[in-house]
């Protein structure tokens with residue numbers, strides 16, 4: 001059975017941080033593939049400056065085209081919004097459970113709010129979570145410290161966010177090196193985040 005890391009995100013837009021994380025996971029963990037699940041509407045985010053689902057998908061698609069172990073997924077596009085991860089996991093198990101074994105990948109900022117996710121106990125009971133280091137305020141709940149299903153990944157920290165990219169691009173700063181080349185090209189041609 002193939003091991004797949006599910007990397008859920010808004011990817012508005014996908015940046016080199018996301019790509020470095022996904023590549024690190026397929027190269028240096030037991031995962032065979034990473035699927036980028038593009039989320040139409042994260043429960044904790046507003047739709048402000050959120051690009052259309054298909055444009056965000058297209059940018060992920062182009063970013064991973066030279067990485068055969070990384071796959072973009074539209075699976076959440078037809079599921080109810082906001083997109084609660086537990087619902088997507090149930091759907092994925094129904095569709096692909098016989099073929100693939102799933103785990104989750106998230107940045108450390110998401111672990112800090114994980115206790116607020118819908119049915120997070122059920123997620124933890126059934127799935128391992130790989131947590132990628134990230135500088136952010138606050139602290140994860142004590143009960144997650146040393147939890148047998150939560151694996152902290154020993155990897156370099158990258159201080160890049162989609163918010164920074166959107167804001168600085170709007171101000172006219174050059175943020176080109178923070179994006180995979182085809183993503184920059186698409187974003188520039190389409191005049192996104194101006």
Ligand SMILES: Nc1ncnc2c1ncn2[C@@H]1O[C@H](COP(=O)(O)OP(=O)(O)OP(=O)(O)O)[C@@H](O)[C@H]1O
Nearest residue numbers: 008009010011017106107110134158160161162163
């Ligand atoms: N630089 C980074 N280091 C570690 N984890 C990251 C980094 N950027 C994003 N992530 C993780 O990737 C996942 C998807 O992130 P998301 O699409 O929300 O990107 P973001 O850069 O945090 O976006 P935004 O600034 O719009 O909130 C989340 O689990 C997030 O924690």
Ligand SMILES: O=C(O)c1ccc[n+]([C@@H]2O[C@H](COP(=O)([O-])O)[C@@H](O)[C@H]2O)c1
Nearest residue numbers: 008009010039042043083084085117118
């Ligand atoms: O299931 C939940 O309750 C839940 C709460 C917050 C975030 N998530 C998911 O986590 C992913 C990253 O969220 P975000 O807000 O950092 O882009 C995204 O796919 C969300 O749908 C899921």
